Amino acid sequence: MADDWIERVVSNPKYQELKAKRKSFGWWLTLSEMVVYYGFILLVAYDKPFLATKIGSGVTTIGMPLGIGVLVYTIIITNIYVRRANSVYDDLTQQVVKGALK
Amino acid sequence: MTRLFNPKRTIALMALLAVAAGAFAAGPDVGQAAKQPTNWTAIAMFAIFVAITLWITKWAASRTKSAADFYTAGGGITGFQNGLAIAGDYMSAASFLGISGLVFASGFDGLIYSIGWLVGWPIITFLMAERLRNLGKFTFADVAGYRFDQTPIRVFAACGSLAVVAFYMTAQMVGAGQLIKLLFGMDYLYAEILVGSIMMIYVLFGGMTATTWVQIIKACMLLGGATFMAFAVLLQFGFSPEAMFVKAIEVHSKKEAIMGPGTYIKDPISAISVGMALMFGTAGLPHILMRFFTVPSAKEARKSVGWATTWIGYFYILTFVIGFGAITNLIPNPADYFVGGDISKGLLGGGNMPAVHLSKAVGGSVFMGFISAVAFATILAVVAGLTLSGASAVSHDLYASVWRHGRVDQAQELRVSKMTTVALGIIAVTLGIAFEKENVAFMVMLAFVIAASANFPVLFMSVLWKDCTTKGAVTGGFVGLALAIVLTVLSPAVWVAAMHHPAGSAWFPYDSAAIFSIPAAFITIWLVSLMDRSKRAAIDRAGYPAQEVRSETGIGSSSASGH
Numbered sequence: 001m002a003d004d005w006i007e008r009v010v011s012n013p014k015y016q017e018l019k020a021k022r023k024s025f026g027w028w029l030t031l032s033e034m035v036v037y038y039g040f041i042l043l044v045a046y047d048k049p050f051l052a053t054k055i056g057s058g059v060t061t062i063g064m065p066l067g068i069g070v071l072v073y074t075i076i077i078t079n080i081y082v083r084r085a086n087s088v089y090d091d092l093t094q095q096v097v098k099g100a101l102k
Numbered sequence: 103m104t105r106l107f108n109p110k111r112t113i114a115l116m117a118l119l120a121v122a123a124g125a126f127a128a129g130p131d132v133g134q135a136a137k138q139p140t141n142w143t144a145i146a147m148f149a150i151f152v153a154i155t156l157w158i159t160k161w162a163a164s165r166t167k168s169a170a171d172f173y174t175a176g177g178g179i180t181g182f183q184n185g186l187a188i189a190g191d192y193m194s195a196a197s198f199l200g201i202s203g204l205v206f207a208s209g210f211d212g213l214i215y216s217i218g219w220l221v222g223w224p225i226i227t228f229l230m231a232e233r234l235r236n237l238g239k240f241t242f243a244d245v246a247g248y249r250f251d252q253t254p255i256r257v258f259a260a261c262g263s264l265a266v267v268a269f270y271m272t273a274q275m276v277g278a279g280q281l282i283k284l285l286f287g288m289d290y291l292y293a294e295i296l297v298g299s300i301m302m303i304y305v306l307f308g309g310m311t312a313t314t315w316v317q318i319i320k321a322c323m324l325l326g327g328a329t330f331m332a333f334a335v336l337l338q339f340g341f342s343p344e345a346m347f348v349k350a351i352e353v354h355s356k357k358e359a360i361m362g363p364g365t366y367i368k369d370p371i372s373a374i375s376v377g378m379a380l381m382f383g384t385a386g387l388p389h390i391l392m393r394f395f396t397v398p399s400a401k402e403a404r405k406s407v408g409w410a411t412t413w414i415g416y417f418y419i420l421t422f423v424i425g426f427g428a429i430t431n432l433i434p435n436p437a438d439y440f441v442g443g444d445i446s447k448g449l450l451g452g453g454n455m456p457a458v459h460l461s462k463a464v465g466g467s468v469f470m471g472f473i474s475a476v477a478f479a480t481i482l483a484v485v486a487g488l489t490l491s492g493a494s495a496v497s498h499d500l501y502a503s504v505w506r507h508g509r510v511d512q513a514q515e516l517r518v519s520k521m522t523t524v525a526l527g528i529i530a531v532t533l534g535i536a537f538e539k540e541n542v543a544f545m546v547m548l549a550f551v552i553a554a555s556a557n558f559p560v561l562f563m564s565v566l567w568k569d570c571t572t573k574g575a576v577t578g579g580f581v582g583l584a585l586a587i588v589l590t591v592l593s594p595a596v597w598v599a600a601m602h603h604p605a606g607s608a609w610f611p612y613d614s615a616a617i618f619s620i621p622a623a624f625i626t627i628w629l630v631s632l633m634d635r636s637k638r639a640a641i642d643r644a645g646y647p648a649q650e651v652r653s654e655t656g657i658g659s660s661s662a663s664g665h
Contacts, residue, residue, distance in 0.1 A: 009651045019654055026228035033224045034381075037217070041377050044214055044363045045370040051210075052362025059347045061361040067213040068419060071220055075415040078224045082408035085232065086401050093400075093655050100657055 009100045018092040025084065029077050040070050135280040135452055140287035143471030144478075148286070151323075151479045152300060158315045162308030169512040172309035172519060173240040173494050174395040179314055181402035185409020188393050190317030191487045192219075192384075192410070193324055193417050195480040196277055196546065199454040201418065205425020206432075206456035209350070209360025212425050214367065216418040218377055222384025223411040227404070230385050233565050233653040234394040235403035241491075242391040242557065243499045246564045248652075249645030250572040251638050252508070255560075256499040258579045262556040263388040263495035265583065266549045267526075268533070270387075271488045273545035275534030278481040284451045285458065285474035290538055298531035301486040305493065305523045310396060313486045320483040323476045325413060327461070328420040331473075334464035335427030350426050353433040355445070360429070375617035379550045382620060386553030386561065389491035400656050421457075428456035431463040439463075485530060493522040544595040547614060551590060555582035555619035563627045565653060568646040571639040574631030582623030589615030 009015050043051060043066075051063030170176050179187070197219060205212030237245040243259030275294060282293035304312045339345040347361060354360050367373040384390065394403050432439045432449070439459045441447035449455045461473035497519030502510045560579040563570045590596055592610040597603050631639070652658050 005657075006648050006651050009655065009657070010647055015651075015655070019650075022654075030225060030228045033221060037221045037381070038374060038377060040217065041214075041367070041373045042370060044367045045373050048363045052358075054361075058344050059351055059358070059361060060344050061210070063210055063362055064213075064343070064347075067210070067217060068422070070217050071415045071418055074220050074224055075412050078227045078411040079408050081224070081227055082404045085404050090401055096655050097657055100655070 005100045009096060012096055012099050014092060014099065015096045018089060018096060021092070022085070022089050026081070029081055033074065033077060036070055036073055040066065135284040135454075137283040137289075138285070138287045138451060141285060141471060141474060143468055144474035145286050145288075147471045147475035148478055151319075151475055155312075155316045155319065156300075156303065158319075159304050159308035159312040162311035162315065165311055166307070166309040169240070169498075169516050169519075171311065172516055173392070173490075173498065175310040175314055177396060177398050179396040179402075181397055181405025182409055183314070183318055184393055184397050184402070184406035186321045186413065187314045187317040187396075188390060188406060188410035189413035189417070190321035190324075190480075190483055191389055191393065192414055193321065193480065194274070194484050194546075195281060195477045196273070198324065198328070198417075198421065198480065199281075199457055199477060201421045202425040202428065202457040202460075203454045204366075205422055206428045207453060208356065208364050208366065209354070209426070209429075210362055211364045211366035213422050214363065216421060218380040220411070220415050220418055221377070222381045223407060223414065225381060226385045226390075227407040227411065229562070229566070231394055231403045231407045232400035232656075234391060235397065235400045236653045236656040236659045237565070237649065238391075238395045240392070240395060240498045241494045242388055242561060243495070243503075245391075246557075246561045246575065248564065249649045250564065250575060250642055253504050254572055254576045255564075256503045258560065258576045259557070260495045260499040260504075262386075262552065262560070262579060262583060263499075264492055265587075266386070266388055266553050266557070267488050267492040267495070268529075269545040269552070270389075270549040271485060271492075271526075271530050272533045272537055273542050273549070274481050274485050274488070275530050276537050276540070276542045278478065278485070279534055279538060281478055281481065284455065285477060291535065294531045294534040297482055297485055298527045298534075301482055301489060301530075302523060302527040304486045305490050305527075306520055310392075310490060313483075313490050314393075314396060316483045316486060320476070320479050321413065323472075324480060325417060325420075327469075327473050327476050328417060328424060330469075331427065331457070331461060331464055332420040332423040335423055335431070335460075338427075338430070346423075346426055346430060350429040354429050369612070371617060372613035375612050375614040376547070378620055379547065379554050379614045379616035381554075382558045382616070383550030383552075383554035386557030387549070388495065388553075388557070389487040391557075391561075392491050392494060400659075424457050424460060427464070428460040432456065432459050435463075489523055489526045489530065492526050493519045496522040541600050544590065544600065547595075548586070548590050551586040551614055551616050551619065552583060554616050555586040555623050556580070559620065559623040559627055563624070563631075565649075567628075567631075568650070569631055569643055570627060571631045571634040571636075571642040573634045573636065573639065574627045574629075577630045578623045578625075578627030581626045582619050585619035585622050586615050589619060 051061060051066065053062045055062060166172055201212055201216045204215055234245055237248050243256045246259055247255035275297065278297045279290040279293040282288050283290055304316055350360060351358055397403050397406055433445060436445045437443040439450055441450055449459065458470060458473055462470035497515050501518045502508060502515045556579050559582055560575045564575050589610045592608060593612060593615065594608040595613065597608040598605050
């Protein structure tokens with residue numbers, strides 16, 4: 001009986017759609033965070049003078065907005081995922097759950 | 103291996119802990135501190151905090167009856183509340199005082215350091231949070247061992263949890279003692295006993311409900327205090343960062359060097375390795391993972407991480423401003439803030455004091471008392487969270503599942519977790535006292551390396567890879583755990599800085615083991631699982647579809663939400 005609804009869920013195309021969509025979105029965002037963070041770290045390791053370059057005529061360096069930018073980027077993509085998952089994916093999930101409990 | 107140590111260290115219960123006494127070179131820590139004059143304002147503020155939290159504990163105790171109440175607050179915490187509590191767990195005193203101290207000392211390097219502490223959160227959000235909520239009940243072993251043979255996987259998970267808790271907690275306890283000397287002007291020993299006993303009261307009587315609310319209150323105080331300080335600093339410069347930087351360059355002894363990368367990142371391998379430990383370790387910290395079981399649904403779990411990441415990221419931006427504010431406010435007034443009024447002799451109280459001195463500069467001595475009390479409350483709250491996760495690992499994983507094979511009633515399990523809480527409290531105080539004079543700065547990083555190399559790979563593979571087997575997960579997990587500890591001991595942070603071998607004699611040259619130990623764990627899990635032809639392996643693999651359906655949809659997930 002328990003296996004019955006598991007099979008029903010697995011064979012539901014909506015479930016496959018949910019899995020595929022969420023997985024690829026999650027992985028792309030993960031990849032982007034890794035590129036941004038490790039890119040920044042490698043920039044620090046290999047090109048310190050670039051980060052210490054002044055912007056225009058002021059004293060603020062390129063590194064400052066880039067560094068703060070990594071923090072802000074991290075906050076933003078996390079919240080983008082949460083919003084999308086809580087709307088689009090949750091709707092799909094509801095449909096799958098309904099199908100399973102029929 | 104005890105041969106390597108002086109006898110005093112062996113007091114410290116676990117050889118495991120003693121093995122690794124040393125310093126993590128890149129991490130700021132509270133360090134050794136000179137006792138300061140008694141600060142009654144700070145003590146009074148802290149007393150108010152304790153009074154409020156004990157009152158909350160009393161309220162929580164009336165609601166803490168079942169094991170689910172104790173471990174997960176009955177699953178009745180909202181996403182927003184849990185986000186604040188997670189942020190509270192994560193924003194330790196070391197990150198508040200340490201990062202602002204690092205910015206004060208070297209500017210941009212402090213920013214590089216703080217970024218590392220945030221980048222683990224997206225990983226938790228994208229790959230783990232909702233799956234943890236859907237599969238878990240009380241501990242992360244519930245998730246990692248969902249379809250596996252319970253005994254080995256739970257023994258492993260308990261080892262992983264307790265190792266992380268032990269190192270993390272020792273660092274916090276030693277930090278608490280040093281801080282209380284600095285901030286309150288009280289004795290080290292009092293600090294240990296105070297933290298140990300108050301924390302025990304929270305956990306024993308109020309369980310997860312009290313622990314969560316203590317975290318929420320502390321997070322609000324810390325965020326509020328830090329916001330006020332950063333606002334006051336920016337106000338001085340008409341909200342122009344450029345003007346703040348100009349002034350900072352003018353007064354700082356390193357001049358323009360504070361605006362670019364300095365010496366923090368030496369070799370790229372260490373930099374990447376430290377980054378990996380922080381990025382993946384966050385997703386393997388038991389006291390963070392258990393927070394996902396306190397919310398009623400996957401939706402709320404996601405909201406939790408969204409809020410947590412937002413608050414933590416915001417907090418790191420504040421610490422950056424606070425560090426620069428300390429440069430512009432403290433250095434021009436050496437008579438008030440530096441030893442003997444001489445900048446070259448360093449700040450009164452040491453390198454972790456910029457935030458505290460700045461609080462006095464912008465808000466007077468009452469506000470400084472508030473910030474000091476917040477810093478100490480922070481340690482108290484983090485230790486309470488760690489203790490609760492350690493107690494669940496012992497009572498739920500070791501006692502109920504391994505020892506009694508699940509044949510145990512809630513009352514018995516609850517009794518064991520409370521006994522463990524008392525034991526952990528005593529161990530924490532003992533470790534804090536035993537390591538008073540030791541350099542424990544490496545311990546938080548070691549906790550992260552273990553979490554990243556043992557807990558995270560097992561969790562990740564068991565949830566996301568269908569062919570993972572019990573044997574593979576447990577073997578790989580232990581390989582990661584062992585490598586994390588051994589390589590850390592052989593690294594300069596422990597071998598040279600803590601065990602006092604000559605400089606350059608460390609066998610492992612990098613700052614963090616993660617770049618080797620994480621892949622080693624993953625490859626071992628993969629290889630052993632692939633080669634596993636046992637009967638159990640067939641059951642493990644056959645269990646994947648059911649696990650996947652539950653982890654993706656939440657069907658059948660723990661009904662803690664019934665409260």
